[in-house]
């Protein structure tokens with residue numbers, strides 16, 4: 473028996489470290505109390521599953537992930553699958569599992585279904601992503617989500633490496649209030665300015681871009 477050493481991750485990149493408390497890796501891989509292992513749905517590398525609509529978690533900001541788990545736990549982000557799972561985790565476990573996923577490398581070939589064709593630069597989706605619509609005070613998505621939607625810092629999640637269905641569902645959830653407005657109500661304001669067709673176009677645009685490391 474090895475005392476004082478815990479296995480904190482396994483598979484590719486076996487990692488041994490001293491004292492990794494409420495262990496994020498263990499929650500991800502084997503679950504905790506009433507919560508199932510996250511990897512069942514979110515994938516062994518946190519890459520998600522496009523056909524099933526399970527989002528990629530790897531490489532998203534730790535505070536962003538924590539905020540989402542808190543919102544599922546208090547029921548302000550409505551999702552029948554994630555609400556009971558988040559409720560089953562303690563606050564400390566939510567912090568640890570968020571830190572675990574935030575530190576995982578961005579999976580480059582995330583989408584398991586065939587990617588959509590690359591959008592042309594002047595398509596509706598690309599225009600919203602890179603230029604927005606100033607007449608309507610709608611900023612370009614990349615002003616907050618970074619060039620190519622790769623994510624910025626801890627608060628602005630990556631949009632690439634997510635499925636079009638997942639992204640479109642989130643935008644629709646802001647319009648109906650099934651997802652809380654988030655920091656400063658930024659995304660609720662953005663989503664409400666998008667028509668159903670635009671919402672789909674910009675989701676397709678980002679799903680077709682290759683995932684890249686956050687800024």
Ligand code: HEC
Pocket residue numbers: 499500503507508509510511512513514525526527528529532537540541550551553554557561569629641
């Ligand atoms: C049975 C499948 C399933 C399991 C198990 C599961 N999830 Fe999820 N998770 C989902 C689905 C589906 C969504 C998308 C919810 C939505 O559309 O709002 C999601 C969304 C999330 C999100 C929001 C991601 C984002 O980009 O906003 C986080 C964070 C998350 N899950 C964390 C976890 C953690 C941590 C665990 C393990 C303790 C876990 N999930 C286990 C299915 C699952």
Ligand code: HEC
Pocket residue numbers: 527536539600601611612613614615616617627628629630631634639640642643652653654655658659662674675
């Ligand atoms: C003014 C800043 C800002 C702009 C512009 C913006 N976003 Fe966001 N976006 C955010 C913030 C902040 C979050 C995190 C919300 C939260 O924590 O709940 C977010 C989250 C998201 C998510 C959720 C990702 C996930 O993993 O669940 C999607 C999808 C999204 N934005 C799409 C877009 C699209 C598409 C555009 C352009 C039409 C856009 N955003 C423009 C600030 C912005």
